[in-house]
Amino acid sequence: SQELEQSPQSLIVQEGKNLTINCTSSKTLYGLYWYKQKYGEGLIFLMMLQKGGEEKSHEKITAKLDEKKQQSSLHITASQPSHAGIYLCGADKSDQAGTALIFGKGTTLSVSS
Amino acid sequence: AAGVIQSPRHLIKEKRETATLKCYPIPRHDTVYWYQQGPGQDPQFLISFYEKMQSDKGSIPDRFSAQQFSDYHSELNMSSLELGDSALYFCASSLWGDLAYEQYFGPGTRLTVT
Numbered sequence: 651s652q653e654l655e656q657s658p659q660s661l662i663v664q665e666g667k668n669l670t671i672n673c674t675s676s677k678t679l680y681g682l683y684w685y686k687q688k689y690g691e692g693l694i695f696l697m698m699l700q701k702g703g704e705e706k707s708h709e710k711i712t713a714k715l716d717e718k719k720q721q722s723s724l725h726i727t728a729s730q731p732s733h734a735g736i737y738l739c740g741a742d743k744s745d746q747a748g749t750a751l752i753f754g755k756g757t758t759l760s761v762s763s
Numbered sequence: 764a765a766g767v768i769q770s771p772r773h774l775i776k777e778k779r780e781t782a783t784l785k786c787y788p789i790p791r792h793d794t795v796y797w798y799q800q801g802p803g804q805d806p807q808f809l810i811s812f813y814e815k816m817q818s819d820k821g822s823i824p825d826r827f828s829a830q831q832f833s834d835y836h837s838e839l840n841m842s843s844l845e846l847g848d849s850a851l852y853f854c855a856s857s858l859w860g861d862l863a864y865e866q867y868f869g870p871g872t873r874l875t876v877t
Contacts, residue, residue, distance in 0.1 A: 654805075683864040690851060692870040693806070698862070742863045743808060748818050750796050751855075751863050753805035 652677045654739055656754035663729050664762050671724045671757045673739030682722045683740040684713050687756070693738065696724075726759075734761045765790055767856050767869035775875045776844050784839040784872045788856030794818065795837040796866060797829060798853040806853055812837055813859050844876045 653676045663669050673682065684696040697706050699715035699722060706713050710727045726733055739754045768787040776782050788795050794813045798806040799822075808821035812831035823829070826844075831837045835856075841848060851873050855866035 681862060681864060690871075690873060692853065693868040695864060698864040738805060740864070743819075743821075746819075747860045748794055748811065748813055748857075749863050750808040750811055750819055750821060751798075751806075751866065752808065755805045 652741065652743070652752060654741055654752060654754035656737075656739055656757050658757060659755070660758040660760070662760045662762060665730060666728050668725065668727050669729055669759070670726075671737050671759075673722045673724070673754050675720045675741060677720070679715070679719045679722075680742045680745050682715055682719075683751070684722075684724050685738045685740055685753075687736040687738060689736065696737075729759075729761045731761045731763055734759055767854055767867050769852075769854050769869040769872050771872060772870065773873050773875075775877065777877055778844055778846060780844050780876075782841045782844060782874060784841070784852050784854075784874070786837045786839070786854030786856070786869060788835050788837070788854075789867055792856035792858055792867070793835055794857045794859045794861075795831055795835065796855040796857075797823075797837070797839050798855065800851045800853065800871075801847075802850070804850075809839070818859075841874075846876050849874060849876045 685693040697713045702717040712725045736756045740751045743750045796811040797809040800806040809823040811819045829839045851871045854869045857866045
């Protein structure tokens with residue numbers, strides 16, 4: 651079965667610093683999705699990547715999917731306290747219609763001011 | 764815009780008791796997914812339903828059952844609760860055939876088993 655491995659597990663950065671979170675899949679991805687979760691709360695969808703080499707940005711967050719579609723990175727520029735939370739990468743469980751999601755174990759980001 | 768509604772938001776039960784979690788999908792969404800997220804863990808897929816039929820099954824224990832009703836809301840029934848069942852239970856909804864990222868997640872129900 652497919653697995654997603656995230657690194658690092660946790661990250662503490664000073665406000666204003668840049669950071670990168672990685673997500674590696676054991677199999678070629680149909681789609682790779684990034685979510686943010688505040689502790690004990692629901693998942694907020696951030697971005698979706700489907701094509702090899704694809705890169706998307708929203709405000710200060712940029713996500714990339716490598717050409718082989720097995721690795722993605724999430725980069726935050728000039729981090730702010732509002733970026734703190736748990737970042738999860740997600741992927742399709744299968745290529746079937748109505749497929750569920752599988753997730754990485756998450757990266758806990760703390761931003762110190 | 765209406766979101767996925769889950770009730771209750773918090774639930775405390777004792778070991779061996781039963782619990783029922785409810786999920787009300789976004790209007791017109793016909794597919795419901797249940798996920799379990801243990802403390803410090805990633806969400807794990809439990810089960811999904813489309814048009815009241817089970818569409819996929821994940822790591823749902825035999826002690827749990829779920830169903831989807833004609834108004835598309837879904838209920839997760841949990842019996843003989845164990846301490847290890849303490850977790851955040853998410854429901855997500857989508858239109859059948861939508862890509863996985865188009866699942867909209869509810870706020871979750873936090874179940875604590877003591």
